[in-house]
Amino acid sequence: xxxxLRTLSVVICLAFAAATFAQEGHPLVGSWHGNWxxxxxxxxxxxxxxxxxxxxxxxxxxxxxxYDHATLENFVVEFPKPTDWTVRFEVGLKDKAGKVTRYTxxxxxxxxxxxxxxxTGTWIAGTTKGDFTLTRDRDYSR
Numbered sequence: 001x002x003x004x005l006r007t008l009s010v011v012i013c014l015a016f017a018a019a020t021f022a023q024e025g026h027p028l029v030g031s032w033h034g035n036w037x038x039x040x041x042x043x044x045x046x047x048x049x050x051x052x053x054x055x056x057x058x059x060x061x062x063x064x065x066x067y068d069h070a071t072l073e074n075f076v077v078e079f080p081k082p083t084d085w086t087v088r089f090e091v092g093l094k095d096k097a098g099k100v101t102r103y104t105x106x107x108x109x110x111x112x113x114x115x116x117x118x119x120t121g122t123w124i125a126g127t128t129k130g131d132f133t134l135t136r137d138r139d140y141s142r
Contacts, residue, residue: 027085032136033134038129050072070093073091083112105124106122
């Protein structure tokens with residue numbers, strides 16, 4: 001009986017240890033909130049929803065999900081070192097007249113091990129440069 005209880009205790013402890021050290025998944029997957037702007041005074045809210053492609057071969061996403069959403073295009077992630085990740089994506093946004101403006105974001109992923117990691121960088125609209133800052137939302141449902 002004691003051997004059975006000890007074995008059961010060890011199995012339960014190992015199960016908890018495995019759950020504690022389980023990996024979260026790709027550091028970019030999830031929802032991100034922040035802002036972008038071409039100057040310090042004029043800022044725009046920014047929300048990204050990032051996920052794997054259905055076949056698992058890459059990353060896909062939406063910007064500002066809802067009525068005025070835009071699909072993230074040309075999503076590129078480079079990580080020459082485990083702690084040095086750069087991200088690049090493009091998006092086409094329509095103005096009030098329906099004209100599409102192309103934007104390019106070049107950023108760096110920081111605090112990769114944190115559940116509140118950040119993505120900051122340059123936001124380019126044509127020849128005009130601004131910046132963006134995003135923070136990944138905590139996801140307690142997974």
